[in-house]
Amino acid sequence: MKAVTLDAGGLHFQPSHAEPTTADGEVLVQVLKAGICETDLQLARGYMGFHGIVGHEFVGIAQSGDHAGRRVVGEINCNCRMCPTCLAGRPTHCPHRTVIGIDRHDGAFADDVAIPEHNLHVIPDNVSDDQALFTEPLAAAFEILEQVAIEPGDQIAVLGDGRLGYLSAQVLSLVTDQITVFGKHGVKLLRFGHRGYETVQVPSADPAELPKHKFDVVVDCSGSTTGLPMAIHMVRPRGTVVLKTTVAASHELSLAAIVIDEISVVGSRCGPFDKALDALADGRIDVTGLITDRYPLDQFRRAFDSAASANSFKVVFEIGSAP
Secondary structure, three states: OEEEEEOOOOOEEEEEOOOOOOOEEEEEEEEEEEEEEEHHHHHHHHHHHHHHEEEOEEEEEEEOOOOOOOOOEOEEEEEOOOHHHHHHOHHOEEEEEEEEOEEOOOOOEOOOEEEEEEHEEEOOOOOOOOHOOOOOHHHHHHHHHOOOOOOOOOOOEEEEEOOOHHHHHHHHHOOOOOOOEOOHHHHHHHHHOOOOOOOEEEHHHHHHOOOOOOOOEEEOOOOOOHHHHHHHHEEEEEEEEEEOOOOEEEEEOOHHHHHHHOEEEEEEOOOHHHHHHHHHHOOOOOOOOOEEEEEEEHHHHHHHHOOOOOOOOOEEEEEEOOO
């Protein structure tokens, strides 16, 4: 099968990669589309030291099991479902887990991917393949509401004008209309402005140029080491900073303000797929026009370059076709 792999030498296109072998409880999914996200860009820069097939945002068709022949998306954490952590209701932090396309589990930039059947969610009939491709990052955005008690009228800052920032702003706007988006790219910020969000183009990485102690909650979707110091500068005392992205580089900053201002810092990762699919199906979340570039797998270098470009928003691999 065709696949895009990552090793110490970087990304590679494999025209004849071995087909995945399914473990107990896993099914094979024919991949139709797969999206490049910030995590994939960071993996290519060395984050996690991952080796294997990349990609974790996908739409496909289950080839066996209860969902055989149906369009599906899949949660990325492959947990054991038996350990104390899983039984306590924290399966995304199972100590035995692997993570699709990120940690010891081949991903979806390929013709087929093997995934535990219990990770799969059937896509509602009125949700298109393009819409469903945003399920995983949208679920991650909904996780903010699972972890932080956002109140109507709360002042929210979203740092980052990319894909996750856009979805997070929409999810947060289900609770409060006081949202300001900070980003570096004027072209991308226009998309937020068209939805009615206040936007601020950040002139530099110097937090001193940004409002201090203004926001109740700051959500860092920047994908940059500059995001956390900005967030700490902008959040009010006893406010909350939500970290939504990981970066390959190391953070270097003083943590004194977290103590002095009693700031809560919340790490936030994967979220509820059912809520994401429901929101896509009933139109509460709009992802129309977010896909700006489409490539076949063998044009992976152009695809990754596009995903890192200020002029692109969501870059997608077009891989298979429904029968």
